[in-house]
Amino acid sequence: MDPRVLVAYATKYGATAEIAEKIGQAILQAGLQTDVLPTYSVNDLAPYKAVVLGSAVYVGQWRKEAVAFLEANEKAMAKMPVWFFSSGPTGEGDPVQLMQGWRFPEAQQPIANRIQPRDTAFFHGVLDLTKLSLAEKLLIKGHKAPVGDFRDWDAITSWAAAIADALK
Numbered sequence: 001m002d003p004r005v006l007v008a009y010a011t012k013y014g015a016t017a018e019i020a021e022k023i024g025q026a027i028l029q030a031g032l033q034t035d036v037l038p039t040y041s042v043n044d045l046a047p048y049k050a051v052v053l054g055s056a057v058y059v060g061q062w063r064k065e066a067v068a069f070l071e072a073n074e075k076a077m078a079k080m081p082v083w084f085f086s087s088g089p090t091g092e093g094d095p096v097q098l099m100q101g102w103r104f105p106e107a108q109q110p111i112a113n114r115i116q117p118r119d120t121a122f123f124h125g126v127l128d129l130t131k132l133s134l135a136e137k138l139l140i141k142g143h144k145a146p147v148g149d150f151r152d153w154d155a156i157t158s159w160a161a162a163i164a165d166a167l168k
């Protein structure tokens with residue numbers, strides 16, 4: 001059986017899980033076997049030839065389970081092709097500009113430097129006030145972050161297609 005591509009993700013409210021599913025579909029359509037799994041359910045990278053790892057961003061940080069995955073699998077990932085993505089900003093325009101130059105959590109940058117990912121993407125996210133806690137709503141209102149689903153499916157699909165091309 002061909003080695004597979006792992007798309008591992010960390011999400012709180014589901015928006016990043018759907019981005020991961022879309023990435024997995026695009027890689028599968030390009031003819032590569034993929035598993036799309038939450039980070040906490042992956043124990044072993046041995047079946048995989050490449051990893052795409054993504055997390056939702058909350059207050060400039062990746063989700064704890066994505067950080068745990070990164071730390072637990074650093075050695076294995078340093079030996080294979082790896083891509084990172086984050087998701088979060090709402091509003092129109094380039095996500096990195098919307099987040100004042102943020103592209104990846106600073107605390108995990110040393111690990112990323114050792115893994116040397118092929119690319120680090122930052123995608124728009126979703127803010128659905130009906131799902132948020134009161135504290136989260138207040139924080140979002142304080143930052144005047146636009147509410148809605150700003151995910152750019154074309155950008156996500158073409159990024160995933162480029163991953164499949166690189167692996168073929």
Ligand SMILES: Cc1cc2nc3c(=O)[nH]c(=O)nc-3n(C[C@H](O)[C@H](O)[C@H](O)COP(=O)(O)O)c2cc1C
Binds near residue numbers: 057087099128132135
């Ligand atoms: C309390 C709170 C803090 C957030 N902080 C950030 C942030 O620092 N940077 C960012 O890009 N997005 C931020 N977001 C937006 C989320 O990343 C966005 O809602 C994302 O789509 C959530 O993904 P999930 O549904 O997979 O959890 C924040 C959202 C909330 C509710």
